Amino acid sequence: xxxxxxxxxxxxxxxxxxxxxxxxxxxxxxxxxxxxxxxxxxxxxxxxxxxxxxxxxxxxxxxxxxxxxxxxxxxxxxxxxxxxxxxxxxxxxxxxxxxxxxxxxxxxxxxxxxxxxxxxxxxxxxxxxxxxxxxxxxxxxxxxxxxxxxxxxxxxxxxxxxxxxxxxxxxxxxxxxxxxxxxxxxxxxxxxxxxxxxxxxxxxxxxxxxxxxxxxxxxxxxxxxxxxxxxxxxxxxxxxxxxxxxxxxxxxxxxxxxxxxxxxxxxxxxxxxxxxxxxxxxxxxxxxxxxxxxxxxxxxxxxxxxxxxxxxxxxxxxxxxxxxxxxxxxxxxxxxxxxxxxxxxxxxxxxxxxxxxxxxxxxxxxxxxxxxxxxxxxxxxxxxxxxxxxxxxxxxxxxxxxxxxx
Numbered sequence: 032x033x034x035x036x037x038x039x040x041x042x043x044x045x046x047x048x049x050x051x052x053x054x055x056x057x058x059x060x061x062x063x064x065x066x067x068x069x070x071x072x073x074x075x076x077x078x079x080x081x082x083x084x085x086x087x088x089x090x091x092x093x094x095x096x097x098x099x100x101x102x103x104x105x106x107x108x109x110x111x112x113x114x115x116x117x118x119x120x121x122x123x124x125x126x127x128x129x130x131x132x133x134x135x136x137x138x139x140x141x142x143x144x145x146x147x148x149x150x151x152x153x154x155x156x157x158x159x160x161x162x163x164x165x166x167x168x169x170x171x172x173x174x175x176x177x178x179x180x181x182x183x184x185x186x187x188x189x190x191x192x193x194x195x196x197x198x199x200x201x202x203x204x205x206x207x208x209x210x211x212x213x214x215x216x217x218x219x220x221x222x223x224x225x226x227x228x229x230x231x232x233x234x235x236x237x238x239x240x241x242x243x244x245x246x247x248x249x250x251x252x253x254x255x256x257x258x259x260x261x262x263x264x265x266x267x268x269x270x271x272x273x274x275x276x277x278x279x280x281x282x283x284x285x286x287x288x289x290x291x292x293x294x295x296x297x298x299x300x301x302x303x304x305x306x307x308x309x310x311x312x313x314x315x316x317x318x319x320x321x322x323x324x325x326x327x328x329x330x331x332x333x334x335x336x337x338x339x340x341x342x343x344x345x346x347x348x349x350x351x352x353x354x355x356x357x358x359x360x361x362x363x364x365x366x367x368x369x370x371x372x373x374x375x376x377x378x379x380x381x382x383x384x385x386x387x388x389x390x391x392x393x394x395x396x397x398x399x400x401x402x403x404x405x406x407x408x409x410x411x412x413x414x415x416x417x418x419x420x421x422x423x424x425x426x427x428x429x430x431x432x433x434x435x436x437x
Contacts, residue, residue, distance in 0.1 A: 148239065162191075214241045240258070309345075
């Protein structure tokens, strides 16, 4: 049998992040199992040009980068025509014109899998996505997958914009609330904000992170549930892809077919209790009948329980009474009609379940402190609704460009 050629491979690694350590472990496993490769480990991609310059002392056959690389490093690899495989979060535009392949996780699939995991715990009243890295491509893709799989609209929790706004959104969102954090660092931030807002985790807010960094997840209070991506397989497949380049095959970008390795359930997620299902059904009924005043007795009949139990459980889990929830839903419905239509109060009143425009105005002022006309002017800037610009799609295409590894 013909002996395989020994090759020297440059590998840039990142031991600070769990994803970087797992990816390096996959590379080592692939090399140890069947390849006579000699690995040259470099802590920083900035060391690559110097390593390539010393061609006389040592031949370099290829490279695998588990870290982001600058344009100067890419240029050095291109000038050397060195077969290189990038793992995750690289700018494909920089890879043009060289023997460069990319192997990536399917981050959108990670977001979908996280949504399915949360849905398996029970029926939540609301969903949110939290990130402190809004410009990172991996974060945007995970958000997109989560949004597309979640059964309800997903609220954005911008952890990089200050805790005040996030605390308000956490308090306002219906409970029980399911939150996917872009990675474990963001999940720990959400858990701390829930503590400050006096929200119970996981009974009121369930939190799921990504990476399953055991030190971080077990060190947080409460301990963080997390999705474990298949970073080790990413490193393993990078070696297979580099072997393809050695055989003269064309460069390409591939995605792992199985990007989630496992789920780690800790204290920030739990199966929803029967009382939480009762509250969810009450919220759904109130939302579906927000165009009229709903008697409490009607909601109690729908829930098939006693009035005392319905009121007690609703207040325990949401922090407000059933009556207040009905008023909030009616107010939100009236606001939507005021914003979407230029009709008079007299015309809108029957649509909103009021006897006349005066009754609608009294209710609205009591709940908001403003008259309907003043609110409409403030909300739409004095312009008719048709003149308002459409809101930017928060979950649209993710930003282009290289993004750091988590």
